[in-house]
Amino acid sequence: MNIAIVGAGIAGLGAAIALRRAGHYVEIYEKSQFKNEIGAAILITPNGHRILRRWGFNFDKARPVDFKQFRYVNASTLEIAKYESFEGVEERFGERMASYHRVDLHSGLREIATGEREGWTAPAKIHLGCEVVGVDSEKGVIELKGGEKISRDLVVIADGCHTAFIPQVAQEDIPVQMIGKSVYRMLAPFAKLREHSDASKLWDDEKPGFVTFFRNDLMIVTYPCRGEELLNVAIFHNTRLEERQKVDWNSSAELSKVLEVLEGCSELVKHIPQTTDVIKVYTVTQRPPALTIHRGKIICIGDSVHHMLPTHAQGGCSALEDAAALEVLLSLHPDSPKPFTHTASNLEKRLKLYQHLRLPRSAPTQILSSLSPQLTMAGLAKKTAELRKFYAGDLPPWPMGTGSWTEPLREFFYSYDVFAEAEDVLKAWDEETGWCEGMEGVAGEGIAGKNRWFGDVGRWAVEDLRDGNGVDREVAR
Numbered sequence: 001m002n003i004a005i006v007g008a009g010i011a012g013l014g015a016a017i018a019l020r021r022a023g024h025y026v027e028i029y030e031k032s033q034f035k036n037e038i039g040a041a042i043l044i045t046p047n048g049h050r051i052l053r054r055w056g057f058n059f060d061k062a063r064p065v066d067f068k069q070f071r072y073v074n075a076s077t078l079e080i081a082k083y084e085s086f087e088g089v090e091e092r093f094g095e096r097m098a099s100y101h102r103v104d105l106h107s108g109l110r111e112i113a114t115g116e117r118e119g120w121t122a123p124a125k126i127h128l129g130c131e132v133v134g135v136d137s138e139k140g141v142i143e144l145k146g147g148e149k150i151s152r153d154l155v156v157i158a159d160g161c162h163t164a165f166i167p168q169v170a171q172e173d174i175p176v177q178m179i180g181k182s183v184y185r186m187l188a189p190f191a192k193l194r195e196h197s198d199a200s201k202l203w204d205d206e207k208p209g210f211v212t213f214f215r216n217d218l219m220i221v222t223y224p225c226r227g228e229e230l231l232n233v234a235i236f237h238n239t240r241l242e243e244r245q246k247v248d249w250n251s252s253a254e255l256s257k258v259l260e261v262l263e264g265c266s267e268l269v270k271h272i273p274q275t276t277d278v279i280k281v282y283t284v285t286q287r288p289p290a291l292t293i294h295r296g297k298i299i300c301i302g303d304s305v306h307h308m309l310p311t312h313a314q315g316g317c318s319a320l321e322d323a324a325a326l327e328v329l330l331s332l333h334p335d336s337p338k339p340f341t342h343t344a345s346n347l348e349k350r351l352k353l354y355q356h357l358r359l360p361r362s363a364p365t366q367i368l369s370s371l372s373p374q375l376t377m378a379g380l381a382k383k384t385a386e387l388r389k390f391y392a393g394d395l396p397p398w399p400m401g402t403g404s405w406t407e408p409l410r411e412f413f414y415s416y417d418v419f420a421e422a423e424d425v426l427k428a429w430d431e432e433t434g435w436c437e438g439m440e441g442v443a444g445e446g447i448a449g450k451n452r453w454f455g456d457v458g459r460w461a462v463e464d465l466r467d468g469n470g471v472d473r474e475v476a477r
């Protein structure tokens with residue numbers, strides 16, 4: 001197939017790699033010029049690393065930092081209130097848990113998407129400065145700003161959390177919601193950080209990982225990236241009036257405002273924002289799950305579908321999972337459990353299968369990520385019911401999300417192998433009837449094993465909504 005991808009973030013670049021591997025030709029339309037500063041770090045957990053490794057990601061070049069611990073530290077006294085070890089995570093899940101400078105992760109993905117690779121189709125073309133302003137789902141046509149129309153066999157929407165297209169695909173408006181928190185973000189050079197005499201208390205004699213400072217309703221998440229040269233810092237604070245509209249990543253913030261928020265914190269904590277000239281602010285948003293993510297020749301992936309809070313470091317990992325699922329389900333290769341033959345009707349069936357594979361995984365990930373004692377625990381019990389609309393398997397014990405890095409949550413998130421799940425589903429799937437033998441889960445019955453990650457989500461959701469018994473949009477927010 002000839003495929004257009006809208007957006008060159010983690011999801012769009014991941015999809016380009018995956019679809020080239022599956023045997024298709026790909027072009028990406030990206031509205032920016034990639035000149036925007038996207039400096040900040042990102043943690044990729046083992047479920048994401050499994051995918052990067054299979055794609056041949058150049059880890060040496062990207063200089064990830066492997067995480068070995070999490071510390072929860074009193075921002076005023078620097079006392080350690082909680083310690084969680086990540087030793088053994090790599091052994092348990094067979095993959096690393098490591099952070100990247102976003103630019104390094106992005107560059108690594110871009111290199112694979114646009115590089116020559118033996119056995120893959122031609123390198124993906126990225127068209128920069130091309131904003132997509134309209135899509136026709138039935139015809140597979142995208143319209144660029146300026147009026148040009150481009151027709152393709154498949155359009156992958158990967159335009160991020162402020163997507164213009166999910167309402168058209170899902171046939172309902174699902175606006176982003178603010179949770180009352182904003183973030184000052186910065187990258188502090190370790191060399192300057194260490195000029196403070198207390199820095200050694202926290203960063204000497206300890207393996208890399210999180211140091212999360214807390215004070216009243218302030219939460220400051222820090223972790224190293226880029227070979228431990230930089231400390232990624234995110235200061236979650238109550239949104240100030242002037243920050244309410246700052247929902248993108250590039251609004252600058254003044255040091256004086258940051259220091260106001262840090263009032264009462266230790267001198268070391270106040271020293272952190274003074275080590276850098278670049279401080280940005282943005283307001284945290286999330287969105288409840290979309291119930292329909294494909295229509296005609298369009299499939300939506302990444303944050304356009306599952307925009308979530310950053311509490312469990314799963315947004316980018318889920319985007320990689322989406323892309324990897326497309327690779328398996330649309331593979332033309334003879335060694336696939338069921339090689340795809342391109343006809344309009346076959347494509348429609350495969351995209352429906354994709355939705356049934358991905359929503360039971362991505363929607364619970366989104367809902368679990370909306371629970372965190374530091375950010376929001378609103379609607380805790382009702383959220384279990386919400387989860388059951390999508391997912392029939394065992395859940396981590398309550399209170400869910402109280403520790404983003406606890407063992408039950410690690411099992412839930414990191415053990416997922418999207419390649420294995422997608423291949424199992426494909427094997428069980430009858431292309432004619434659309435039925436998956438042995439995979440038919442019933443929401444709410446607590447099915448364990450493989451089929452917990454699969455379900456007739458579209459049908460449940462739509463029928464429940466019709467009965468007036470469906471997903472509670474207020475709760476999901």
Ligand SMILES: Cc1cc2nc3c(=O)[nH]c(=O)nc-3n(C[C@H](O)[C@H](O)[C@H](O)COP(=O)(O)OP(=O)(O)OC[C@H]3O[C@@H](n4cnc5c(N)ncnc54)[C@H](O)[C@@H]3O)c2cc1C
Pocket residue numbers: 006007008009010011012029030031032041042043044130131132133158159160161164183234301302303304310312313314315316317318319
């Ligand atoms: C503070 C914070 C911390 C996070 N930490 C983690 C973490 O540790 N681990 C993790 O896995 N995830 C994390 N995430 C989530 C992760 O960053 C996102 O889930 C991920 O970047 C989403 O990728 P995406 O490609 O779907 O969207 P985006 O990265 O938003 O990319 C969308 C792209 O589409 C382009 N675009 C938009 N509209 C158009 C259009 N109309 N036409 C053409 N192009 C368009 C944009 O310019 C952009 O390049 C975090 C998020 C935040 C906010």
